[in-house]
Amino acid sequence: MPTLSFPDGFLWGTATSSHQIEGGNVNNDWWDFEHAPGTICKESSGDGCDSWHRWPEDLDLLASLGFGSYRFSLEWSRIEPAEGEWSLAALDHYRRILAGCLERGLVPNVTFNHFTLPRWLAGRGGWEAPEAPERFARFCERATGHLGDLIGRACTINEPNIVALMGYLVTVFPPGVSDAGRRRAVNESLCRAHRLAAAAIRSGPGEFPVGLALSMTDYQAVDGGEERRDRIRRSAEDVFLEATAGDDFLGIQTYTRMEIGPEGMRLPAPGARITQMGYENWPDALEACIRRAWDVTGGMPLVVTESGIGTADDTERVTFVGQALAGVRRCIDDGIDISGFTYWSLLDNFEWTAGYVPRFGLVEVDRETFERTPKPSAHWLGQVARSNRVELPD
Numbered sequence: 001m002p003t004l005s006f007p008d009g010f011l012w013g014t015a016t017s018s019h020q021i022e023g024g025n026v027n028n029d030w031w032d033f034e035h036a037p038g039t040i041c042k043e044s045s046g047d048g049c050d051s052w053h054r055w056p057e058d059l060d061l062l063a064s065l066g067f068g069s070y071r072f073s074l075e076w077s078r079i080e081p082a083e084g085e086w087s088l089a090a091l092d093h094y095r096r097i098l099a100g101c102l103e104r105g106l107v108p109n110v111t112f113n114h115f116t117l118p119r120w121l122a123g124r125g126g127w128e129a130p131e132a133p134e135r136f137a138r139f140c141e142r143a144t145g146h147l148g149d150l151i152g153r154a155c156t157i158n159e160p161n162i163v164a165l166m167g168y169l170v171t172v173f174p175p176g177v178s179d180a181g182r183r184r185a186v187n188e189s190l191c192r193a194h195r196l197a198a199a200a201i202r203s204g205p206g207e208f209p210v211g212l213a214l215s216m217t218d219y220q221a222v223d224g225g226e227e228r229r230d231r232i233r234r235s236a237e238d239v240f241l242e243a244t245a246g247d248d249f250l251g252i253q254t255y256t257r258m259e260i261g262p263e264g265m266r267l268p269a270p271g272a273r274i275t276q277m278g279y280e281n282w283p284d285a286l287e288a289c290i291r292r293a294w295d296v297t298g299g300m301p302l303v304v305t306e307s308g309i310g311t312a313d314d315t316e317r318v319t320f321v322g323q324a325l326a327g328v329r330r331c332i333d334d335g336i337d338i339s340g341f342t343y344w345s346l347l348d349n350f351e352w353t354a355g356y357v358p359r360f361g362l363v364e365v366d367r368e369t370f371e372r373t374p375k376p377s378a379h380w381l382g383q384v385a386r387s388n389r390v391e392l393p394d
Helices: 029-035 051-065 088-103 132-150 160-168 180-202 226-243 285-296 314-333 376-387
Strands: 003-005 011-015 069-073 107-113 153-158 210-215 218-221 249-253 257-261 302-307 338-344 363-365 372-374 389-391
Touching (some): 003 314, 011 107, 011 376, 051 376, 107 132, 153 180, 160 226, 210 226, 226 285, 285 302
Parallel strands (some): 011 338, 153 210, 302 338
């Protein structure tokens, strides 16, 4: 089998987010969205994976499997449960996780906001509130002051483009409205929040790279859909790529492609392989998005901060990741600066409106006992991380 080696120092990791694994995050807008009358959410996040208590077990798993990095997020609603009221206990909790990563040889990659907002800010309009970017920057400054000396890498906001698209156009994220004008305003608010947050994080203790984690899709124009594709990419990606000027890196998060005709987005063709999330199994999307990000940003250093597949077939997971990594290697061969690959996700966890049905995890979690069971893909990707190379089928 052909073997692809990666550069020395290439960092391999997995990712999670607070609301998807911690459990008991009852003070944010997503908890309210899950429990609203007539909600489209299949189920409540509930106890998550009980990782608020079981985080040492999760870190032990990561280290034993062979990974070198762990990406996780801070839960703003725990750290600032009411405006201007700071929980030292919550900050100390995350400090213990950071220290636990370092003790196990894991580089801690901290995301300061992964989709959720505290109730007190959501009640004032969330990202539409005029003061929201400044409030987020204040949170980042306070959290960095407590944690910064232990952070290895920082992402300000996870997929701000998805927050705006899904919450203000597609209606499947809070606040669940469809209004193109409000979406544009939220795009602007999130871009401003990122810039303010990056400056606030850099002002604190610690020396580590700071960037944005952006969702990117391999938008492919078909049958004359170039103009429509470009309009879609403009609001979905380009405004955020422009907001990263001056950052230390850009986090690439890619899962699939989308074909665009003159009439707009098209459904996958009959017979296409479909994931549990309902979109196409298309591992080549990662390479295409890396190349586009590199071109649009003028050569900003890149990191894959999320890539994975929701599937009950673990063999399919290995095939998908192997093909995606072959694309990453081709990018490196062409001189693109990409320094790491982070699989989404470590655990089978809460996948927002889809609940616990999609299985992205390398590790299965029993919904009754929370027992963790690594899948074959976990051992496979851990071995890739240990050896810094991947063997591909002919």
